[in-house]
Amino acid sequence: xxxxKTNTEEYLRMYSQMVxxxxxxxxxxxLYLSAKMPGLTHMYSxxxxxxxGICEALKKTDKITSTHRGHGHCVAKGANxxxxxxxxxxxxxxxxxxxxxxxxxxxxSNGNLGANAIVGGSMGIATGSAFTAKMLGKDDVTxxxxxxxxxxxxxxxxxxxxxxxxxLPVIYACENNGYSEYTKxxxxxxxxxxxxAEAFGIEAFTVDGQxxxxxxxxxxxxxxxxxxxxxxxxxELMTYRYHGHHVGDINxxxxxxxxxxxxxxxxxxxxxxxxxxxxxxxxxxxxDLAAITAEISADAxxxxxxxxxxxYPDISEVDQHVFVA
Amino acid sequence: xxxxxxxxxxxxxxxEEMRRDPTTFIIGEDVAExxxxxxxxxxxxxxxxxxxxxxxxxxxPGFMGLAVGAAMTGTRPIVDLMFGDFIFLxxxxxxxxxxxxxxxxxxxxxxxxxLRTNLGATRRSGAQHxxxxxxxxxxxxxxxxxxxxxxxxxxxxxxxxxxxxxxxVIFEDKLMYQDKAEVPEEEYLIPFGVANVKRAGSDIxxxxxxxxxxxxxxxxxxxxxxxxxxxxxxxxxIVPLDMDTINESVRKTSRCIVIDExxxxxxxxxxxxxxxxxxxxxxxxxxxxxxxxMDVPIPFSPALEDITVPTPEGVAANARKLMxxxxxxx
Ligand SMILES: Cc1ncc(C[n+]2csc(CCOP(=O)(O)OP(=O)(O)O)c2C)c(N)n1
Ligand SMILES: [Mg+2]
Numbered sequence: 001x002x003x004x005k006t007n008t009e010e011y012l013r014m015y016s017q018m019v020x021x022x023x024x025x026x027x028x029x030x031l032y033l034s035a036k037m038p039g040l041t042h043m044y045s046x047x048x049x050x051x052x053g054i055c056e057a058l059k060k061t062d063k064i065t066s067t068h069r070g071h072g073h074c075v076a077k078g079a080n081x082x083x084x085x086x087x088x089x090x091x092x093x094x095x096x097x098x099x100x101x102x103x104x105x106x107x108x109s110n111g112n113l114g115a116n117a118i119v120g121g122s123m124g125i126a127t128g129s130a131f132t133a134k135m136l137g138k139d140d141v142t143x144x145x146x147x148x149x150x151x152x153x154x155x156x157x158x159x160x161x162x163x164x165x166x167x168l169p170v171i172y173a174c175e176n177n178g179y180s181e182y183t184k185x186x187x188x189x190x191x192x193x194x195x196x197a198e199a200f201g202i203e204a205f206t207v208d209g210q211x212x213x214x215x216x217x218x219x220x221x222x223x224x225x226x227x228x229x230x231x232x233x234x235x236e237l238m239t240y241r242y243h244g245h246h247v248g249d250i251n252x253x254x255x256x257x258x259x260x261x262x263x264x265x266x267x268x269x270x271x272x273x274x275x276x277x278x279x280x281x282x283x284x285x286x287x288d289l290a291a292i293t294a295e296i297s298a299d300a301x302x303x304x305x306x307x308x309x310x311x312y313p314d315i316s317e318v319d320q321h322v323f324v325a
Numbered sequence: 326x327x328x329x330x331x332x333x334x335x336x337x338x339x340x341e342e343m344r345r346d347p348t349t350f351i352i353g354e355d356v357a358e359x360x361x362x363x364x365x366x367x368x369x370x371x372x373x374x375x376x377x378x379x380x381x382x383x384x385x386p387g388f389m390g391l392a393v394g395a396a397m398t399g400t401r402p403i404v405d406l407m408f409g410d411f412i413f414l415x416x417x418x419x420x421x422x423x424x425x426x427x428x429x430x431x432x433x434x435x436x437x438x439x440l441r442t443n444l445g446a447t448r449r450s451g452a453q454h455x456x457x458x459x460x461x462x463x464x465x466x467x468x469x470x471x472x473x474x475x476x477x478x479x480x481x482x483x484x485x486x487x488x489x490x491x492x493x494v495i496f497e498d499k500l501m502y503q504d505k506a507e508v509p510e511e512e513y514l515i516p517f518g519v520a521n522v523k524r525a526g527s528d529i530x531x532x533x534x535x536x537x538x539x540x541x542x543x544x545x546x547x548x549x550x551x552x553x554x555x556x557x558x559x560x561x562x563i564v565p566l567d568m569d570t571i572n573e574s575v576r577k578t579s580r581c582i583v584i585d586e587x588x589x590x591x592x593x594x595x596x597x598x599x600x601x602x603x604x605x606x607x608x609x610x611x612x613x614x615x616x617x618x619m620d621v622p623i624p625f626s627p628a629l630e631d632i633t634v635p636t637p638e639g640v641a642a643n644a645r646k647l648m649x650x651x652x653x654x655x
Contacts, residue, residue, distance in 0.1 A: 038449035038625070038626075038627050039448065039449030039450055039451070039625070040449075040450075090449075090625055090626030090627055090628060090629075091626070096625075097626075098624070098625060098626030098628070098629065099452075099622075099624045099625055099626060099629065100451065100452075100625055101449070101451045101625030101626070102451075102625075103450075103451045103453070103454070104451050104452065104453070104625065116453075117410075117450075117451055117452075117453035117454055118410075118411070118414075118453055119383045120383070121453075149382070149383045150383065152381075152382030152383045152384040152387075153383060153384055154384060154386060154387065180382075180383055181354065181355050181359070181362070182355050182358065182359035183354075183355060183359070183380060187380065188380075188381075188382040188383070189382070254358060254359075255358065255359065312626055312627070312628030312629075313626055313628060313629060315628065315629065315632055317629065318619065318621055318624060318629045318632055318633065319619065319620075319621050322620070322621050322622070
């Protein structure tokens with residue numbers, strides 16, 4: 001693994017952020033399976049090193065835009081379990097007062113401009129956010145998360161063209177998890193994904209999305225360069241989703257083999273890989289890591305319990321927020 | 326008679342028409358092996374192959390535009406748009422291109438395609454997967470719009486749509502895919518522009534579209550128990566719209582409520598109510614009442630989502646007010 005962060009505290013924070021995402025998702029999945037969560041949701045499990053490696057290179061006022069598979073981005077950018085679970089359950093204390101739900105969580109306080117249920121729907125928003133930073137002379141950088149499937153949307157090419165023309169501080173982060181819904185990436189993407197960005201003169205990189213340090217190191221560099229006006233940049237992060245496309249996608253062998261899933265989970269798991277590295281380098285012991293995990297599990301359990309008991313918004317809220325008051 | 330689900334009815338209609346006409350093909354996201362997230366198209370790729378059940382990348386404007394061009398040059402595309410909400414992405418191809426081709430070419434070109442998509446809230450899918458956007462499409466001259474209210478309608482209307490030489494948009498209610506209805510084994514088509522009187526009545530007319538037909542029928546049951554006789558009409562297509570049947574009913578009952586799941590303002594209910602007012606004004610004993618989805622983005626929280634759409638109880642309450650000659654204000 002490459003070296004990015006240099007002190008124990010930062011390493012352990014990255015570790016615990018990844019564990020927090022995994023734990024959040026395991027709980028969300030349980031809520032679905034036990035029929036306590038309204039609707040469906042898309043699990044981020046397996047992709048943790050992407051969100052954490054990137055968001056740990058950002059400051060609070062930097063912005064991100066997220067996707068339908070957005071819980072990981074939200075946690076990594078600093079969100080709390082309690083408000084997130086409340087949102088997933090449609091409760092008043094959720095980040096969006098229950099109006100958004102899993103696919104629309106936004107956490108304005110930490111610079112998360114929101115998940116998006118339209119594939120490709122946030123590409124314009126991210127680019128506009130970078131435009132604001134440039135226009136108002138702020139040094140904020142925006143990261144636009146999207147999947148491999150989203151590269152088929154034409155808007156990506158429209159905004160990359162503008163971002164490149166105007167040197168906007170935006171990083172397009174393509175999480176290539178090998179699938180868009182029930183279709184392999186190779187069947188929906190012609191040619192090379194990074195070459196598309198390069199055609200606009202945008203520097204593009206491919207990185208192992210299961211290696212949190214590699215992701216972080218690259219992002220740190222690109223963020224620093226973006227702040228100096230050298231953006232935009234494009235990163236393709238090779239990763240894998242552990243669950244089905246959504247929590248209800250359980251019988252999926254017709255498009256993805258169990259062997260393939262097992263390989264990624266056992267040999268390329270971003271959390272296990274990083275744990276091994278941390279112990280080998282003597283940064284933490286197995287017991288230290290187990291303690292982190294236990295504390296996070298307890299936090300999540302408490303947040304779930306809280307959210308289940310929390311109240312729904314009053315029905316008078318239904319027509320609030322259609323327009324700005 | 327046998328009963329099948331709305332999903333099976335759609336599947337049968339597609340299979341029958343694709344067997345009949347080799348120029349038809351299905352195009353959309355995850356339509357082949359996956360058979361769409363709703364599993365509506367399962368089995369079709371096995372019969373017709375990937376050349377006629379075509380999986381696309383996630384680029385709705387692209388495959389919609391491709392379908393328009395294909396339709397203009399001798400094929401009959403059946404486009405699958407996974408959620409009705411994505412219609413905003415394809416508006417140019419649908420409304421500027423497909424809808425106007427025949428007219429702008431002075432009748433020389435045609436774009437005989439079908440766009441199958443869906444509508445309907447209360448599935449806890451959030452604001453971008455719950456909209457009922459048929460009014461937007463109905464507003465554009467050159468597009469026909471069908472709104473099946475059951476498996477029976479879904480099959481008969483889809484077969485007619487595929488044979489129509491115009492672009493046709495069909496909105497299926499995504500909450501009704503597993504609902505069963507009687508569907509004959511024998512082939513049948515349902516003509517466009519012919520409303521169906523689902524239930525006869527004499528005191529009040531309830532016009533409903535898509536799943537709101539069920540809401541109207543349930544309201545009629547509630548009202549019947551109270552001695553109010555409601556007639557329920559399903560227009561089946563909103564473009565063309567069978568005003569003759571609606572006018573005939575309203576002139577008999579003298580009262581009317583129009584129910585539709587699109588947002589209430591500037592929507593289908595307003596259009597139908599206005600036409601009734603213009604055409605049957607002197608037969609009315611009260612204002613024509615519109616009931617649509619609330620004018621808010623569909624909220625995720627179940628506590629809020631459920632109150633945004635018309636319910637049988639709500640329809641019955643308005644019917645009682647109409648019967649009593651009470652005022653409606655705002
Ligand atoms: C415009 C639009 N088209 C289709 C969909 C349905 N859909 C939701 S997620 C998805 C696949 C997205 O794949 P990818 O971008 O690779 O993200 P992943 O799910 O792998 O994280 C599709 C087709 C959608 N939500 N929005
Ligand atoms: Mg993907």
